[in-house]
Amino acid sequence: MQFESSGAAFLGGVRAAWLSVFAYVLFGTYIGIGALAHDFNFSLAWVALSTILVWAGPAQVILISALGAGSPLIEVAIAVGLSGVRLLPMVLSLLPRLKGPQTRARDLVLPAHFTAISMWVESMRLIPTIPVERRVAFCNGIASGYMMSALLATVLGYYLAAKLPNLLTAGLLFLTPMSFLVSITRNSVLLVDRLALALGLVIGPALTYAAVGLDILWAGIAGGTLAYVGHRIREVLR
Amino acid sequence: MNALSGELWPYVVLALVGFLPNEIWRALGFFAARGLDEGSEMLVWVRAVATAVLAAVIAKLTIFAPGALAGVPLALRLAAVGCGVLAFHAVRRSVLAGVAIGEIVLIGGAYLLSP
Incomplete structure (x- = not known):
């Protein structure tokens, strides 16, 4: 895709966001989050601000339900912090692909904050088709498009809260794992990515079941490293 | 201290236990990415x-599963995921088809199972 200016690339990103299934998946997910915040008596301004500042669905579900249940603040902070570990390898693998010769470090602050599963998956898929000097604007556009959808849904869910049947709430919570699984499957073209996907699916719940602390982090490091070793072995055999 | 115990307090909590513990990982990724090339x-x-x-x-x-999703039996959740992935492959690798079929199986199955 070619863009005349950064503004055009930003709008192209917003358009790509709304054309992807994630805008609608996020809409559904954040209806659930808005409703959850309402049920636990948070204000609308508070939950809307949490969508902008935290910008990570699982972390917000933990934050709202744990604070609402009266958990000690330090426990809430630790639970949120553990759920956020996944953001580190995502930011680390995305930012170097946005860097051109003209890119300043501060241009990458916003894409780093905007990084979330949805934005990462779509950005990694689409940036190979975008010229390097337009990638930052394009990715900011994708994330802004998603955030608009999420904010609108947060407000809507907050007002709908009392009217949502249990079955629909279950369906909204199911949107996150279902959509992420098929979209990561779509993105995993190389052997190393397919191996990482399969290993993470198996190792993750096994570690959770065995009550290993930091289960997600260890599943990522073990699954990712094994997948990388598999990839290197195949390179050597070629 | 009065302002902290009043209206501002929930926002201080949001910043300290919501924003910071999550954003720290993005910040670490940001600094670690500086030395890496594409x-x-x-x-x-x-x-x-x-x-x-x-x-x-x-x-x-x-x-x-969290919250209301835990009320749906595990076997049905796994079946819904399986059907979603199959639909994704069957309909030209369409993410929308995968999500739609997975949701239909989950909600439809839970509806049929409910008394």
Whole structure:
């Protein structure tokens, strides 16, 4: 895709966001989050601000339900912090692909904050088709498009809260794992990515079941490293 | 101290236990990314770790489900995921088809199972 200016690339990103299934998946997910915040008596301004500042669905579900249940603040902070570990390898693998010769470090602050599963998956898929000097604007556009959808849904869910049947709430919570699984499957073209996907699916719940602390982090490091070793072995055999 | 115990307090809590513990990982990624170039071999490994982490999150959300989703039997949750992935492959690798079929199986199945 070619863009005349950064503004055009930003709008192209917003358009790509709304054309992807994630805008609608996020809409559904954040209806659930808005409703959850309402049920636990948070204000609308508070939950809307949490969508902008935290910008990570699982972390917000933990934050709202744990604070609402009266958990000690330090426990809430630790639970949120553990759920956020996944953001580190995502930011680390995305930012170097946005860097051109003209890119300043501060241009990458916003894409780093905007990084979330949805934005990462779509950005990694689409940036190979975008010229390097337009990638930052394009990715900011994708994330802004998603955030608009999420904010609108947060407000809507907050007002709908009392009217949502249990079955629909279950369906909204199911949107996150279902959509992420098929979209990561779509993105995993190389052997190393397919191996990482399969290993993470198996190792993750096994570690959770065995009550290993930091289960997600260890599943990522073990699954990712094994997948990388598999990839290197195949390179050597070629 | 009065302002902290009043209207501002929930926002201080949001910043301290919601924003900071989550944003720290993005900040660490930001600084660690400074020395990496797009073609670096290290990035293949980092992307594999990111993919495996996401896969673990997905499996955890499905098997150890939160809130109302926990009320749907595990076998039905797994069946819905399986049908979603099959639909994704059957309909020209369409994410929308995968999500739609997965949701239909989950909600439809839970509706049929409910008394």
